[in-house]
Amino acid sequence: xxxxxxxxxxxxxxxxxxxxxxxxxxxxxxxxxxxxxxxxxxxxxxxxxxxxxxxxxxxxxxxxxxxxxxxxxxxxxxxxxxxxxxxxxxxxxxxxxxxxxxxxxxxxxxxxxxxxxxxxxxxxxxxxxxxxxxxxxxxxxxxxxxxxxxxxxxxxxxxxxxxxxxxxxxxxxxxxxxxxxxxxxxxxxxxxxxxxxxxxxxxxxxxxxxxxxxxxxxxxxxxxxxxxxxxxxxxxxxxxxxxxxxxxxxxxxxxxxxxxxxxxxxxxxxxxxxxxxxxxxxxxxxxxxxxxxxxxxxxxxxxxxxxxxxxxxxxxxxxxxxxxxxxxxxxxxxxxxxxxxxxxxxxxxxxxxxxxxxxxxxxxxxxxxxxxxxxxxxxxxxxxxxxxxxxxxxxxxxxxxxxxxxxxxxxxxxxxxxxxxxxxxxxxxxxxx
Numbered sequence: 169x170x171x172x173x174x175x176x177x178x179x180x181x182x183x184x185x186x187x188x189x190x191x192x193x194x195x196x197x198x199x200x201x202x203x204x205x206x207x208x209x210x211x212x213x214x215x216x217x218x219x220x221x222x223x224x225x226x227x228x229x230x231x232x233x234x235x236x237x238x239x240x241x242x243x244x245x246x247x248x249x250x251x252x253x254x255x256x257x258x259x260x261x262x263x264x265x266x267x268x269x270x271x272x273x274x275x276x277x278x279x280x281x282x283x284x285x286x287x288x289x290x291x292x293x294x295x296x297x298x299x300x301x302x303x304x305x306x307x308x309x310x311x312x313x314x315x316x317x318x319x320x321x322x323x324x325x326x327x328x329x330x331x332x333x334x335x336x337x338x339x340x341x342x343x344x345x346x347x348x349x350x351x352x353x354x355x356x357x358x359x360x361x362x363x364x365x366x367x368x369x370x371x372x373x374x375x376x377x378x379x380x381x382x383x384x385x386x387x388x389x390x391x392x393x394x395x396x397x398x399x400x401x402x403x404x405x406x407x408x409x410x411x412x413x414x415x416x417x418x419x420x421x422x423x424x425x426x427x428x429x430x431x432x433x434x435x436x437x438x439x440x441x442x443x444x445x446x447x448x449x450x451x452x453x454x455x456x457x458x459x460x461x462x463x464x465x466x467x468x469x470x471x472x473x474x475x476x477x478x479x480x481x482x483x484x485x486x487x488x489x490x491x492x493x494x495x496x497x498x499x500x501x502x503x504x505x506x507x508x509x510x511x512x513x514x515x516x517x518x519x520x521x522x523x524x525x526x527x528x529x530x531x532x533x534x535x536x537x538x539x540x541x542x543x544x545x546x547x548x549x550x551x552x553x554x555x556x557x558x559x560x561x562x563x564x565x566x567x568x569x570x571x572x573x574x575x576x577x578x579x580x581x582x583x584x585x586x587x588x589x590x591x592x593x594x595x596x597x598x599x600x601x
Contacts, residue, residue: 170573172211174266174276174290175202176283178240178258179248181216183229192397193490194303197364198279204566206232213271215262215286217251218243238262248282249318255282259289266294275299275573281306281323284330297580299336299573302327304487305344307351312401312485328352336576338362338569340488341512358579360572363512364490365562366497371470373499373553379474389421390539393476393500395469396491398429398441403482403505405448406528410480412452413532420539424454427461427472434460473498477545478538484525486510492520493560496552501545503534513560519552 175198182199202212211232218225218237221244227235238261241254266273278287278300287298306323331337331352337359339345345361348354374382385391392414394407404426411424426445431437438446442460449458464472473479479495479502488509492502502520504510516522521534538545 170210170274170570170577172271172273173205173213173573174262174273174296175212175214175279176262176276176286177214177216177279178238178255178283178286179217179251180279181219181235182214182233183227183235193364193488194279196367196490197301197303200365200367200562201277201566201569202233203230204562205570206230208566208570210570213273215258215265217241217246217254217258219245236262236265238265247318248280249320251282252320252322255285256289259286262286262290263293266290274577277301277573278330278334279303281327281330284334285326288330288333297335297573297576298333299338299576300330300334301338301340302344302348302487303340305347305351308347308485308487316400334358335580336360336572338572340364341509343508343511344487358576360568360575362565362568362572363509363560364488364493365560365565366490366493366556367562368497368557370466371473371494371497373497373549374470374474376474376477379471382471383468383475385425385475387423389423390477391475392422392424392535393427393472393479393495394424394481395427395472395479395495396481398439398445400441401484403484403525404445406482406526406531407480408445408448408454408458409452409528410482410531410535411457412449412454413528414535414539415454415457417532418536420536422457422535422539424458425461425472425476426458427464427469429460429463432462432464434462469494470498473500476500478503478535480531480535481505481510482523482525482528482531483507483510489513493556496520496549497556499549499553501538501548501552503531503538515551515555519548519555 177198180194184195202214205212213234213236215236215238217240223237229235238258240258273296276287276290276296278284280303284300290296291298306327310317331354339359339361345359414420414422430439434442449455473495479500482505486508492504492513495502504514505525506522507525514520523530
C-alpha cells in the first residue's frame with residue numbers, strides 16, 4: 169500500500185500564482201495530485217526549488233501535504249531554461265532531507281525532465297522507485313521552436329536516459345505516449361496514459377450575466393476569452409488576429425479578454441510580451457476590442473470562463489492543456505488548435521471545434537459559428553460539461569495514479585536496476601562540455 173510519496177517539481181510550485189511564464193499547468197497538476205493523494209491517506213512531500221529568501225524550508229501547505237523548498241542555487245526567481253546547473257544541489261538536498269528526517273518514500277514522482285534527474289539520484293541513494301510525468305518533451309519542443317528553444321542541447325539525451333531508467337512513465341494523452349515511443353524509444357509496458365483532471369469545486373458554471381458583473385464587463389456583444397501563460401508558443405497572436413477577422417470580415421462586435429502574464433496590472437506594469445501583443449492588436453486594428461487583464465488567481469478564473477461566449481486556445485503545440493477542460497467545466501465551448509492533448513480533450517463538433525494551428529482564418533470561421541448560433545453553443549456547452557464530469561475528474565486520475573504507482577513498485581522490486589554513472593556525473597559531463 170502506498171503510504172508516503174515525494175513529488176518533485178523543480179520549477180513549478182503548487183503554491184505559485186498562475187499565469188506567468190513558468191507558472192501554468194504543471195503547477196496545477198502537482199497541486200491537485202498532491203491534495204487528492206492526501207485525501208486518500210497518502211502523506212505527500214512536494215520538493216520544489218526555493219526561489220525567494222523568505223520561504224521556509226518546510227511549509228505545511230494543505231492537510232497531509234508539505235512543500236519542501238530545496239536550496240539549489242540562489243533564492244531568487246530563475247527561468248527554468250537556466251536551472252540545470254542547480255539540479256545536483258537539488259538532488260543532494262532532497263536526499264539529505266529524507267535521510268535526516270528518517271522519511272521513507274514508497275514512490276518518487278518526478279514532474280518535468282530536470283525533476284527526473286533528481287528522482288534518479290534519489291533512487292540511486294535511497295532505493296525509491298521512480299515515476300515521471302514529463303509535461304513536455306524536449307525533442308517535440310525543438311521540432312516546433314528550433315533555435316528559439318533556450319534549453320541546453322543535452323536535454324534530449326538526458327530525457328532519453330530518464331525514459332530508459334524510470335520505473336513508470338505517465339503520458340497525459342495518446343500523442344504524448346506516441347512521442348515517447350517514436351522519439352525516445354520508450355518501453356510501452358512502462359507507459360500509462362493518465363490525463364489531467366479538473367477541480368470541479370473551483371470550476372463550475374456561473375450564470376453569464378452574473379459572471380460578467382463580477383469581472384466588471386459592462387459592454388454588450390460576444391465575449392471571447394484567451395487565458396493562460398503569455399509565451400509565444402501559446403499562439404495568442406493568432407487569437408488576436410482571429411478576433412480581428414470576426415469583427416472586420418464577419419461584422420460581429422466581439423471583444424477579447426486576454427488573461428494571464430507576469431503582472432496583475434498590464435496598464436501600469438506592461439511586460440515585453442504584452443507590449444508585443446498590443447502591437448499585434450494595433451496592427452490588426454482591434455486595439456480597442458482587446459483587453460489585457462493580467463494575472464488572476466484561481467478562484468477568479470471561473471468568472472472569466474463563465475463570462476465568455478467562446479474560449480479560444482491556439483497553441484503551436486500543447487502536451488496536454490488544462491484550460492480547455494476548465495472552460496468546459498464552466499459551460500463555455502472551446503475553439504482550439506488541432507495539436508497534442510487538445511485533440512484528446514476537445515471532441516471536434518461535439519464539445520468544441522478544432523482548427524489547424526497558426527490558422528486564424530479557420531479559427532475565425534468557427535468562432536463566428538458559435539457566436540451566431542446560440543443553440544449550437546448551448547449544445548457544445550452541455551456536452552463539454554458532461555465530458556469533463558465523466559472523463560476528467562481528479563478522483564479518477566488519483567485512482568489510476570495509485571494503481572500505476574503499485575505497478576512501478578512491483579516492477580522495481582522484480583528488476584535489478586543499473587543506472588550507469590551517477591546522475592551527478594552525467595550532469596557534470598554535460599555542463600563542462
